[in-house]
Amino acid sequence: xxxxxxxxxxxxxxxxxxxxxxxxxxxxxxxxxxxxxxxxxxxxxxxxxxxxxxxxxxxxxxxxxxxxxxxxxxxxxxxxxxxxxxxxxxxxxxxxxxxxxxxxxxxxxxxxxxxxxxxxxxxxxxxxxxxxxxxxxxxxxxxxxxxxxxxxxxxxxxxxxxxxxxxxxxxxxxxxxxxxxxxxxxxxxxxxxxxxxxxxxxxxxxxxxxxxxxxxxxxxxxxxxxxxxxxxxxxxxxxxxxxxxxxxxx
Numbered sequence: 001x002x003x004x005x006x007x008x009x010x011x012x013x014x015x016x017x018x019x020x021x022x023x024x025x026x027x028x029x030x031x032x033x034x035x036x037x038x039x040x041x042x043x044x045x046x047x048x049x050x051x052x053x054x055x056x057x058x059x060x061x062x063x064x065x066x067x068x069x070x071x072x073x074x075x076x077x078x079x080x081x082x083x084x085x086x087x088x089x090x091x092x093x094x095x096x097x098x099x100x101x102x103x104x105x106x107x108x109x110x111x112x113x114x115x116x117x118x119x120x121x122x123x124x125x126x127x128x129x130x131x132x133x134x135x136x137x138x139x140x141x142x143x144x145x146x147x148x149x150x151x152x153x154x155x156x157x158x159x160x161x162x163x164x165x166x167x168x169x170x171x172x173x174x175x176x177x178x179x180x181x182x183x184x185x186x187x188x189x190x191x192x193x194x195x196x197x198x199x200x201x202x203x204x205x206x207x208x209x210x211x212x213x214x215x216x217x218x219x220x221x222x223x224x225x226x227x228x229x230x231x232x233x234x235x236x237x238x239x240x241x242x243x244x245x246x247x248x249x250x
Contacts, residue, residue: 001111001133008175009105010166010192012184013116013123016202017098017130019223022122023065025088030072030080044068058188062117062156066140070150074121074142081121089129095223098183098202099130105181106131111173115165115192117158136165163191185222193217 203222
């Protein structure tokens with residue numbers, strides 16, 4: 001980022017910048033292997049998938065995920081996140097077209113912001129590698145002993161809170177929304193995409209957005225189910241520390 005960026009680029013993470021669901025991957029790493037861990041993970045996945053099938057809002061599904069982590073130590077989760085990332089980064093974790101777009105913004109001196117419903121354990125290793133300037137994410141409630149309560153500090157970073165965060169950042173840096181970019185793939189990302197002048201759909205994009213609106217938007221291909229191991233994730237970008245911004249309470 002330049003000292004006075006003229007633009008910002010906001011990136012959704014799961015299945016946009018990376019090819020998987022980061023929280024599910026970190027949860028699997030944290031719970032480990034063995035029969036008991038496998039049953040526990042299967043039960044969690046079944047519960048979350050059932051909610052999705054039944055049309056439960058993504059914000060509520062996100063809260064349900066963090067309840068599975070009640071009693072966990074944040075330090076242990078962050079260690080699992082680093083271990084997962086080190087293994088996944090060489091196996092096609094980064095989604096090439098979006099990663100290349102991020103590199104162009106970064107190299108041009110734009111403010112690069114990751115905006116995700118995931119949390120710091122999933123996002124910090126990625127942010128360091130791609131050179132993000134800011135990380136805006138869901139923040140789990142943590143006790144003074146560093147233990148997750150299963151609840152959140154503020155709203156999940158999904159839907160309208162993503163757009164609100166983007167607007168706050170643009171205002172703080174004195175950036176014109178019409179000059180800024182957002183990259184996202186999901187229905188719940190529509191508010192973020194609509195908050196900037198240059199929305200970029202990744203993959204099929206939000207199905208409810210009318211063609212009359214999206215006809216002028218840019219597009220990048222969606223992440224393939226399996227990405228070759230020689231992904232750009234194996235070639236680190238210049239590392240910079242990213243500052244994590246907690247969402248304001250709803």
